[in-house]
Amino acid sequence: MMLERWWLIARLRLRSLLRPKQIEEELRDEIRFHLDERTRDLQTRGMAEDVAANAARRAFGGLDQRTEECRDARQIGPIEDLGKDVRHALRLMRRSPAVTAVAVLSLALGIGANTAIFTVFDALLLKPLPVDRPDTLRTTEPIARIGAGAAKKSFSLPYEFFQALQRDDSVFSEVLAFTIGNEPVLSDGTRVLPTTGGVLFVSANYFSMLKVQPQAGRLFRPHDGPQSQQAVVLGDRYWREQFAADPNAVGRSIHVNGTLATIIGVTPSEFFGLTVGRAPDVYMPIVPPSPGAPASGVQIVGRVQPGVTDPEARDRLTAFLQSHQPVATNRPALTVEVLPLETGLSTTRALFGKPLSALMAMVVLLLVVACTNVATILLARGAARRVEISIRSAIGAGRMRLFRQLTTEGAVLVVCGGALGIVLARWTVDVLLRLLQLVDASLAVTTVLDARVLLFSALACGVAVLVAAVAPASHALRASSGAVLRERSEPSHSLRRPGGAFVVIQVAVSLMLVAASGLLARTLYSLVTIDAGFNPNRVAVVSVATGARGYERERLVQYYEDLSVRLRAMPGVEAASLSQFSVLTTARTTGTINVPGFAPATDDDRWVQVYQVGAQFLRALAIPIVKGHDFTDADLTSTPTAIAINTMVARRFFGDENPIGRSIFGDARHEYRVIAVVADGRYNTLREANVPIIFVPYTERLRERMTYTVRFSSTTGESETAALQRVLAEVRTLDPLVPAYGERLQALIDRSLGQERLLVVIAGWFAAAALLLLALGLYGVIGFWVTARTGEIGVRLALGARRSQVIWDVLRRPAALVLLGVTLGGVMTLAGARLAGSLLFGLSPQDPVTLATATTFLVAVAGLAAIVPARRASRVDPVVALRCD
Amino acid sequence: VSKPSDLVQGTLDLLILKILALEPLNGFAIGQRLRQVSDEVLQVSDGSLYPALHKLEQQGWITAEWKLTDNNRRAKFYSLTRPGRRHLDHESANWERLSTAITALVKLKEA
Numbered sequence: 003m004m005l006e007r008w009w010l011i012a013r014l015r016l017r018s019l020l021r022p023k024q025i026e027e028e029l030r031d032e033i034r035f036h037l038d039e040r041t042r043d044l045q046t047r048g049m050a051e052d053v054a055a056n057a058a059r060r061a062f063g064g065l066d067q068r069t070e071e072c073r074d075a076r077q078i079g080p081i082e083d084l085g086k087d088v089r090h091a092l093r094l095m096r097r098s099p100a101v102t103a104v105a106v107l108s109l110a111l112g113i114g115a116n117t118a119i120f121t122v123f124d125a126l127l128l129k130p131l132p133v134d135r136p137d138t139l140r141t142t143e144p145i146a147r148i149g150a151g152a153a154k155k156s157f158s159l160p161y162e163f164f165q166a167l168q169r170d171d172s173v174f175s176e177v178l179a180f181t182i183g184n185e186p187v188l189s190d191g192t193r194v195l196p197t198t199g200g201v202l203f204v205s206a207n208y209f210s211m212l213k214v215q216p217q218a219g220r221l222f223r224p225h226d227g228p229q230s231q232q233a234v235v236l237g238d239r240y241w242r243e244q245f246a247a248d249p250n251a252v253g254r255s256i257h258v259n260g261t262l263a264t265i266i267g268v269t270p271s272e273f274f275g276l277t278v279g280r281a282p283d284v285y286m287p288i289v290p291p292s293p294g295a296p297a298s299g300v301q302i303v304g305r306v307q308p309g310v311t312d313p314e315a316r317d318r319l320t321a322f323l324q325s326h327q328p329v330a331t332n333r334p335a336l337t338v339e340v341l342p343l344e345t346g347l348s349t350t351r352a353l354f355g356k357p358l359s360a361l362m363a364m365v366v367l368l369l370v371v372a373c374t375n376v377a378t379i380l381l382a383r384g385a386a387r388r389v390e391i392s393i394r395s396a397i398g399a400g401r402m403r404l405f406r407q408l409t410t411e412g413a414v415l416v417v418c419g420g421a422l423g424i425v426l427a428r429w430t431v432d433v434l435l436r437l438l439q440l441v442d443a444s445l446a447v448t449t450v451l452d453a454r455v456l457l458f459s460a461l462a463c464g465v466a467v468l469v470a471a472v473a474p475a476s477h478a479l480r481a482s483s484g485a486v487l488r489e490r491s492e493p494s495h496s497l498r499r500p501g502g503a504f505v506v507i508q509v510a511v512s513l514m515l516v517a518a519s520g521l522l523a524r525t526l527y528s529l530v531t532i533d534a535g536f537n538p539n540r541v542a543v544v545s546v547a548t549g550a551r552g553y554e555r556e557r558l559v560q561y562y563e564d565l566s567v568r569l570r571a572m573p574g575v576e577a578a579s580l581s582q583f584s585v586l587t588t589a590r591t592t593g594t595i596n597v598p599g600f601a602p603a604t605d606d607d608r609w610v611q612v613y614q615v616g617a618q619f620l621r622a623l624a625i626p627i628v629k630g631h632d633f634t635d636a637d638l639t640s641t642p643t644a645i646a647i648n649t650m651v652a653r654r655f656f657g658d659e660n661p662i663g664r665s666i667f668g669d670a671r672h673e674y675r676v677i678a679v680v681a682d683g684r685y686n687t688l689r690e691a692n693v694p695i696i697f698v699p700y701t702e703r704l705r706e707r708m709t710y711t712v713r714f715s716s717t718t719g720e721s722e723t724a725a726l727q728r729v730l731a732e733v734r735t736l737d738p739l740v741p742a743y744g745e746r747l748q749a750l751i752d753r754s755l756g757q758e759r760l761l762v763v764i765a766g767w768f769a770a771a772a773l774l775l776l777a778l779g780l781y782g783v784i785g786f787w788v789t790a791r792t793g794e795i796g797v798r799l800a801l802g803a804r805r806s807q808v809i810w811d812v813l814r815r816p817a818a819l820v821l822l823g824v825t826l827g828g829v830m831t832l833a834g835a836r837l838a839g840s841l842l843f844g845l846s847p848q849d850p851v852t853l854a855t856a857t858t859f860l861v862a863v864a865g866l867a868a869i870v871p872a873r874r875a876s877r878v879d880p881v882v883a884l885r886c887d
Numbered sequence: 888v889s890k891p892s893d894l895v896q897g898t899l900d901l902l903i904l905k906i907l908a909l910e911p912l913n914g915f916a917i918g919q920r921l922r923q924v925s926d927e928v929l930q931v932s933d934g935s936l937y938p939a940l941h942k943l944e945q946q947g948w949i950t951a952e953w954k955l956t957d958n959n960r961r962a963k964f965y966s967l968t969r970p971g972r973r974h975l976d977h978e979s980a981n982w983e984r985l986s987t988a989i990t991a992l993v994k995l996k997e998a
Contacts, residue, residue, distance in 0.1 A: 004970075006970055015945075028963065071941075
């Protein structure tokens with residue numbers, strides 16, 4: 003009943019708004035009908051027609067007044083007023099297109115940048131996984147605490163443990179397992195299908211537990227029996243890129259690492275597994291390890307039983323694992339941490355979490371700059387319109403009505419800017435993702451302009467309205483209260499020149515942005531110019547995946563050695579060697595070593611990073627040899643096994659003694675003999691120094707993927723790219739069926755600095771945008787102040803004031819405001835920079851040089867923006883100025 | 888009564904609803920009916936009827952429709968909505984209680 007009534011009312015109101023003319027006509031018709039009827043009625047009682055008509059009119063009472071009362075009944079006044087205000091605001095905007103353009107573009111920039119960064123930030127860091135009840139999912143992370151220190155190493159859990167958990171439901175009601183396939187080679191039988199997302203091996207219940215529905219074909223089911231042929235499910239992106247989204251792809255076969263598999267279905271587009279920022283190309287069922295095979299690790303995810311807290315789950319799982327651990331290993335006892343999985347696993351979060359948070363903070367600051375910029379402009383315009391406002395209020399406009407009108411003016415600007423910003427954001431998000439993919443090529447994020455993002459944009463607009471519309475409006479009203487009309491000719495010192503606070507805030511926040519981009523730029527510079535401990539010039543790195551061939555051990559060594567010989571024989575090659583991965587990739591191998599007579603303070607001291615290398619490796623990377631010699635072919639097969647150590651290992655294990663020729667014992671008391679000590683280097687990331695590293699022959703443990711490092715002579719004049727192409731061609735000549743990927747080492751280094759570069763680029767844009775806005779804002783606001791004081795300046799010039807005095811007088815207040823803003827901004831920068839400490843390198847967050855440079859730069863820009871209107875003021879013609887009042 | 892006082896205004900709404908509960912009518916006819924049923928006691932000026940009608944319409948108690956009259960003229964006919972009927976029941980119950988109380992009070996004074 004209530005609803006029915008609201009529906010009736012809403013329909014009427016809507017009609018009143020949309021059909022005002024028709025409603026007016028109906029009102030007129032209704033009253034005319036009444037008058038006609040009454041006239042007829044009176045005529046039947048014997049009145050003459052004209053007398054009757056007059057009488058009818060009299061009987062009706064004040065015709066206009068009654069009609070107006072009927073209109074009032076419609077109660078759409080406030081909405082009509084809003085319409086009028088919006089039209090008025092649009093008229094004003096059209097009247098000063100320059101101001102409008104600056105304001106709308108400022109807001110579009112602020113809101114658009116915020117929307118774009120938030121879209122990516124949300125997708126990578128905040129958004130819940132698009133699966134069934136993600137809040138009840140938990141991931142398990144087995145952690146071994148090594149020694150007393152904080153050093154943690156995480157392992158994957160044995161598949162048997164997953165099977166045990168499936169039978170036990172005291173902690174998890176459901177449990178799934180998955181593991182990432184190692185460097186798969188996919189082909190459709192005729193050509194290799196490039197893969198960036200790789201293969202994800204999943205338990206049979208993976209899709210059903212997450213309630214993922216296929217967009218084509220079907221997905222794995224928990225009770226699928228053994229298949230006659232291997233089955234695979236394609237990821238949405240891979241299906242689109244490699245199969246052109248062909249629905250007939252289902253049923254076709256592809257080769258995965260040489261085995262034939264049938265495509266049974268495609269995952270939906272919003273699904274990307276449980277790891278945010280990754281999207282597997284292909285899903286395959288986990289193959290349970292055959293008895294006796296080495297335990298293979300899996301990642302286990304469970305749906306926690308209601309009422310079981312995470313600490314309880316951790317304790318139970320840890321106890322459970324310890325009772326299930328198949329054979330006592332020499333590994334320390336594992337604790338199974340239970341972590342929430344609502345927003346997904348966090349490999350990309352580790353990579354992009356901090357930079358994106360920093361960008362998010364900076365982009366919010368940029369919005370503040372944009373809003374204060376618009377606020378100063380509107381304030382100044384409000385001041386220029388004081389007379390208009392006083393007149394309106396003198397002839398009876400209510401204060402609330404005026405406030406609403408002024409706020410609407412600002413709000414219309416915000417809505418225009420916001421709409422434009424959201425359009426720009428769609429495009430900016432793509433650019434941003436491209437930039438992120440330069441850092442992490444396999445990054446896969448689906449960003450959509452969804453309700454969350456729009457809500458955020460609306461929030462940003464709300465802030466903008468508050469700062470850029472409400473504040474200037476209330477200020478304009480306050481300024482216009484009292485006898486403004488009389489005040490017109492009073493000396494300007496008593497005039498309130500609004501906007502001071504906004505200028506201060508704008509300067510302060512801009513300084514923070516400029517200083518931040520300065521800190522990031524200097525960080526990048528430090529990293530680019532750092533001595534990495536190897537020489538990347540004229541070096542190519544080429545990785546080969548021999549897994550495709552399925553070679554036995556001897557044949558594999560034969561292949562690697564043949565390739566080494568061929569590469570070393572190429573003209574222009576100074577040295578060529580191989581290792582299990584290139585420097586500056588995220589991969590690393592670790593192990594523990596013992597030296598007789600060395601008693602480690604903690605167990606952690608025995609951990610070293612292991613590089614498996616071939617002959618000439620040190621020469622190929624130009625790693626400085628402190629003592630001893632580079633690996634030779636003979637060192638690859640010698641007993642005890644040859645080993646090279648870095649200075650850090652030498653100092654830790656041998657002190658001041660000469661390590662050359664001494665023995666080192668590895669796992670299972672395998673003996674090594676030291677052949678070289680090399681200088682410490684930054685092989686993992688350029689940021690990471692002081693890592694204990696050993697180099698051992700690659701033949702120790704053969705791998706199906708190796709990376710060749712080839713150094714070219716600098717005398718040939720051949721470009722690095724051309725040389726790289728020759729190497730790739732040589733690899734293909736040896737065996738065309740071994741896939742090879744290569745790049746210049748310098749390119750790899752550039753890529754490893756992609757995150758820093760990205761931050762510098764975006765922070766630089768933000769800083770430039772903030773400075774541009776600041777300059778426009780200052781220029782505008784000082785211009786308005788000058789206009790407001792034209793009369794006074796004219797008088798002073800007429801009385802003989804010097805022009806320089808006038809300039810100084812105009813600039814005094816902005817200069818004070820800028821100084822105040824710079825001081826405030828400096829303090830805020832020093833306080834805020836500490837949060838960004840871990841993003842920086844080679845300098846302190848409170849680096850005085852950067853702050854001083856940023857301040858100087860900002861003051862210079864502000865000065866330029868201020869001097870133009872100030873000079874204009876000094877050229878006021880006294881006669882003209884006096885006449886205009 | 889040219890401009891009804893607050894008491895009469897509230898009463899006017901009630902009377903209009905009551906009249907419309909019987910049959911849909913146009914504004915003029917409502918005025919005539921008002922006079923007839925109250926034996927000319929309640930004399931509502933023609934003009935004040937319309938703001939009242941429009942207000943009731945905007946409140947959702949009555950709804951309007953353009954129809955032809957007996958002598959073939961287009962007129963706006965008002966009729967009671969379902970919420971309006973419930974509102975009328977509620978208001979007339981109120982009125983009865985009030986008038987009973989006032990009648991009792993007035994009689995008390997006479998005695």
